[in-house]
Amino acid sequence: MAPRKHLALAALGAFLLASPSVAAEKPWRLVWSDEFDGTRLDLTKWSRAVDCGGGGNNERQCYTDAPDIVSVRDGMLRLTAVKRPTTAIANPWGPPDGRMKTGDYASGKILTEGKAAWRHGRVEARARVPGGQGVWPAIWMMPETSAYGGWPRSGEIDILETVNLGAPCEACDGGRENRVFGTIHFGKGGGPDHRRLGGQTAPAPSADGFHVYAVEWSPGEIVWLVDGVRYFAATAEDWKPVDGAAGPAPFDQPFHLILNLAFGGSWPEGANAKGVDDAALPATMEVDWVRVSQR
DSSP: OOHHHHHHHHHHHHHHHHOHHHHTSOOOEEEEEEOOOSSSOOTTTOEEOOBOOGGGTTOOEEEOOOTTTEEEETTEEEEEEEEEEEEEESOSSSSOOOOEEEEEEEEOEEEOTTTOOBSSEEEEEEEEOOOSTTEEEEEEEEESSOTTOTTTTTOEEEEEEOOSTTSBOTTSGGGBOOOEEEEEEEESSSGGGEEEEEEEESSOOOTTOOEEEEEEEETTEEEEEETTEEEEEEEHHHHTTGGGOOTTTTSSSOEEEEEEEEEOOHHHHTSTTOSOOGGGOSEEEEEEEEEEEEO
């Protein structure tokens, strides 16, 4: 582990022990992490996505495990989006049917599905995200077993999303997109039965700055933070109406972690300058570390 990361962990522990707001509760205990200090992705912790499914959002990239797209070096994970014809399976969610698809763009996505999942805790990552029209980095979580049914019935927790950072934005400070989004998805299905609850904060990260994105997820509440500053929270009362369930369902089951860099898709292409701008590529999301702690 690099010295700066040892210092960061020590500082985190000192803060948790000294903080009056935490003293009344059990302290956070690190249960899983990846500091990305090696020379290749740790495949005991992560899998690499290889598909052209478009994320269910009409995204333009195909995910690949090419070493220039998903790489670990100099203490960082790098997920890079480029304009490059890429071929992979067309539908990664349905029964295997052999159908393939070729897209115009390549990018990276890694996930802990089948290898690590958690129910509640502080999930955080120190990352630097890229900007540009159509660029959509995300750090998020999905249920390991979908106990309440297919998406969105079993929930989704979005720790970080940004779209089109730096693109024109009338509602943003300085006239440029600068927002960070944290969201949960839940509900019975598509259309009005799909519930989406989230918040946003500004200023968002610049393309050359590292920030710590986190959620603190307990049985009755999920809190979103950037650099330790809370900017949104949702409680079990907010998602209580899902399928008439009482209590913390569906966010009462183990979720796995996903990091990806999408390009294009319904959300970014419908916002800001509209569409995609190839001049934004290559774009790289850099992740210094990912940590999961529980009380």
